[in-house]
Amino acid sequence: LDPPGRVLLLLSGVVLLWRWRHPVAVLWGTVAAVLLYLGAGYPYGPVLLTVAVAGFTAVVSGRRYAAWAAMGTLWAGHLLTVHVLYRWLPPSGDEAAPWTEEIVVATWVVALLAVSELARVRREQWARERAERARAERRRADEERLRIARELHDVLAHSISVINVQAGVGLALLDRDPEQARTALTTIKAKSKEALGEVRQVLDTLRAPGAAPRAPAPGLDRLPELVEQAASAGLTVTVEGEPPRLPPGADLAAFRIVQEALTNVVRHSGAREARVHIERRDGRLRLLVDDDGPATGADAGGTGNGLAGMRERAAALGGTIEAGTRPDGGFRVFAVLPIETEEDR
Template sequence: MHGPPLPPWARENRTGRYRRHRNDPGVGGAVSAALFQLIGAKSLAGEGRVFVELSPWVWALLLAGPVALLVRRRYPVAAFAVAAAASLVFATMAEPHWFWAVAPVIGLFHLAACGRRTAAIAGAGTAYGTYLLIFWGLRGHLDERALPGVRETVLVGIALTAAIFLGGIAKIKREQMAQLMKVRAERERAEEEQQRRQASEERLRIARELHDVIGHHLSLINVQAGVGLHLMDREPEQAREALSAIKTASSEALREVRAVLGALRTEDEAAPRQPALGLSRLDELTADAGLPVETVTTGEVRVLPAEVDRAAYRIVQEALTNVRRHAGPGATASVGVDYLPTALHLAVRNTFAGDAGAGDAAPGTGIAGMRARAQSLGGTLEAGPVDGGFLVSVLLPTGEGK
């Protein structure tokens, strides 16, 4: 599952961390403002365009704004106010120039970028109003060389407006990046959860397959071994047949275990392919069941979905295994397979032999496993004693017949 690619400013860098485009230039902004204002003042003073001597207090005034920018993340309004006030005071001592507006513009940009839009608009309005009051309302009290023209006055207003506008864009950009990071994190968590769920389901499927294979064949081996031991001295030929059945069952068990484990290989590995398990092998299954089994098939036989075909085979296999375990020697079984229009019905019924009773066939992990297998395909399973025996009835949906 892959979502849309992140924009360049949100992609991971080589260290694995996301690039951060901050809302403000950080410490670099304060340093840049200090350099611009100090170098600008020195340059203007050399040209005779600063009307006072660059004494320590004038240098301190020039540095007040940049220093205030260092705390603008914590005190954004105060930082802008200090930078604007210091710049306005110095502007009365020199000819109009853009360099003294660097610190206030950076402070105003940050104020808007951190979400304080109202404060930014109010601060910009106050600063611009004070600027107009000083340089236009009090023109007669200032050195004429410090008075700005209409062009400079308009540019100051544009600079303040642009700072608010760009700060707002930076805020939106930051929120979009945060949302993208959140979506990416949620998507990665969902992918990890899906992978864990798929791995868990695969482990459960493999465990169920191994249980079916090993349980069925070991049960058969156990029965035949008991028969062989019982007949070894009296009827060696029948004992030989029992040993042959044990060999066949063990070989079949090994083959099916290899088939199950082969499913763990990647697709590009050259794993030997075993015949698919399904009802096409039902006769083989009942012949090796270790007890007499009658099979009856009704309805129109058709190709079933692979998962339904395999589940039907495994359910019949487990049911016959339970018969051998619980019904006692001499028991018989019947398997009914009914192809319905949109479903498959299985009925495995057995008789009890000797003094074996229904209590010996009480539902256990075998029936629970069969029921879970049926329910995973949207089917149902009912199991319980009937007259003289035990019945397992399963209904598996197959969709429209082919």
């Protein structure tokens, strides 16, 4: 090659440094350099590799129509150069190229574009898969945050309600009946310790995601504890039916639903008695918690967050929650959880 040929070869390679930032401009620049190179009568060689790299980059970057137009221009320019303009272009006395050469050039252009399109499709597919994985991870993180928030709400709402009632009892009896006030304070201490333990267990899942819990999740086997805690708050709870053995997730959901329902009775109802009815029938667990009222506030039956949490727990298992005032007064929570117990297997 003479110096002008080497300059064209060098320029067509240097512009590739900007191929990802300006893929279309670089592609058209390499096409122009290649056509000048071939028009000057220089032999085929590495210069064709530069336009191949630029065309591949343009297609993969999504500029596929510009890439097809540029490669079509390259082929048409080559056709014009070797079959029409060769008479006036160097070297002198040159003859027209055979048409079989055009078939080879056309095949090379089509093959290059086909490979580029395949790479583009694969790249877009990988990008979609990465985005889908990222969305799935965000969705799992949101679900986990919702689960933890629901657990914390249920634990704290129930415990603080009992503590609030016992604190009121202790203050009222502090002077008249110190012994009864001491009992109330003891209950507050025990309940706060239990609440701290459950909150710590929930937060441990944040510090060590995926690790096995240190203590088993609560279930209906702890129903006597709820009855005892309600009794310490002045609420007599009657349990009808025997809790069946349930899978851990369903057992936790059932326990939290009953816990939240009793917490709402303590906080928002003047009733002194409540009933919990448990029934397993046709592969479904039916939980009924009601009281005779009357309501003691505008938010009778519970806060929106509490009822929403119960509905979310039931919906996660494919179940339903019905909550509302009874015709004869009071409030009722009725949950149906479609589950398979060990007795059903």
